[in-house]
Amino acid sequence: MTPPPRPHPDAVPLGPAREHLWSAVRQGDERRAAAVVLDALESSGDAETVLLDLIAPVQERVGTEWAANRLTVAQEHTATAIHERVMAVLAHQPGLRDETPSGPRVTVACVDGEWHALPARLLAEVLRLRGWRVDFLGAHVPTPHLIAHLHQTGPRAVALSSSIPTHLPTAHTAITACQAAGVPVIAGGAAFGPGGRYARSLGADGWAPDARGAAAVLERGLDRPGPRGVHQTVDDLPHLADQEYTIVAETTHQLVKQTLADLEDRFEPLRGYTERQRRHTAEDLAHIVEYLATSLYVADEELFTRFILWTADILTARRVPARSLDPALDLLALQLKDFPRACRTLAHAREALGDRTPLPKTPGPGKPA
Structure with a gap:
């Protein structure tokens, strides 16, 4: 099946439309977002271009802005929901398919x-x-x-x-x-x-x-x-025969509970956390263990390291000290001292964390660790 010819993405200037769509979804204005998309469809004559070169990059920007703490979770969800509904409007335009x-x-x-x-x-x-x-x-x-x-x-x-x-x-x-x-x-x-x-x-x-x-x-x-x-x-995945993935995945709750308890001795600010802040910290530790287990599953230390560096940037953007990650990784390594692949993965991430150049802090309300 040979698709019909389509204009090259650069054939129709979508830069202004992207800015208009971004402004609309950021403000939660679904009606204006739909108008921008339909105007772009009329200008380009190609729905695929509008989907992939207008809506997709704006949605990617939504994720980037949330990570930088310039959008709240509610704004991110609203923008995504608007894009989903606008895509439905676009899909049902007469004569497109x-x-x-x-x-x-x-x-x-x-x-x-x-x-x-x-x-x-x-x-x-x-x-x-x-x-x-x-x-x-x-x-x-x-x-x-x-x-x-x-x-x-x-x-x-x-x-x-x-x-x-x-x-x-x-x-x-x-x-x-x-x-x-x-x-x-x-x-x-x-x-x-x-x-x-x-x-x-x-x-x-x-x-x-x-x-x-x-x-x-x-x-x-x-x-x-x-x-x-x-x-x-x-x-x-023959490396799974060592059972490291299975054991780490099955003991996530115990690993998180013990690490949180031990972290109070290593990271003094944690002692003054509210119950809500402690809950967020436990959630973050659970994500760390889940990513560690996944890294063991695919035998790729870089997967875990990328997540740790991303987490450090997220914490920094929310005015939470990223240095709290280092003792957490150390405490996990102590609990997993009999698991060589897990220890190598944790050590690789700690080394990368030490070499990381911190991002500048982003103004705005902080999210507890």
Whole structure:
């Protein structure tokens, strides 16, 4: 199936439209956001360009501004919801797509536990514009339900989306199950790492960095997987035989509880925290342990280090001392002293944290650790 020619993204100047859309979603003005998008559609004549070169970059800016503490969580959620509704308005404009598509069938879904559905929605709308018959299952799709759907519909391929790396073990399960059902999988989303490195290590049949790239991969075609016998996780990831991932994942609660207790002796400000601040600190420690476990799952120390450096920047932007991460990592290492891969991963992150150049503090209300 050959897609119709489309204007190059730079053929229509979208810079002013991006600023107008950003202003609208930042202020929670859905009506104005829809007007900006529809005006851009009229100017460009191409809905795919509007989706991928107007809405997508503005949504990316929403995430960047939240990380820098220039948007609240409520504003970030509002902006995302506006983009989802504006995309629905755009998708139903007359004449944009065939209402009875005859192209191949594809399933687009987020892995179990993944609630960031907008990237998958962008791909679904692009594929519909290109004539595919799309089953968009949305966020947080349990793998058994996904497999049941595949047996009922028999799509040419499954596009699995995940933005959060801690969902990689679940993504691996979904990829393996889809392939066992005879359906190839293309993976996408930030969870799969730079260059899609984890998509390959987890056995996906394809990967793409964005919706335009994913559509191109699907149009070229993915080979259907052959019959598979009993398939174990360690068949793809033999390092899991050491059980470090399993033990860390299963003892997350105990690791967090002990680290929080020990941290009071190492990090004096914690002793004066309110109950709310202690709760936030426990949540942050839980995220650290979850990312450590995921790093052990894919055997990549850089995954954990990237998360720790990102967390340090988030804390700095919220006027919380990032130096609190160092004793937390040290205390985890003491608890995991008999786990060599975990200790190496923690040491690598501590070294990178020590070499980090702190970001300037961002004015604004602080978020407790």
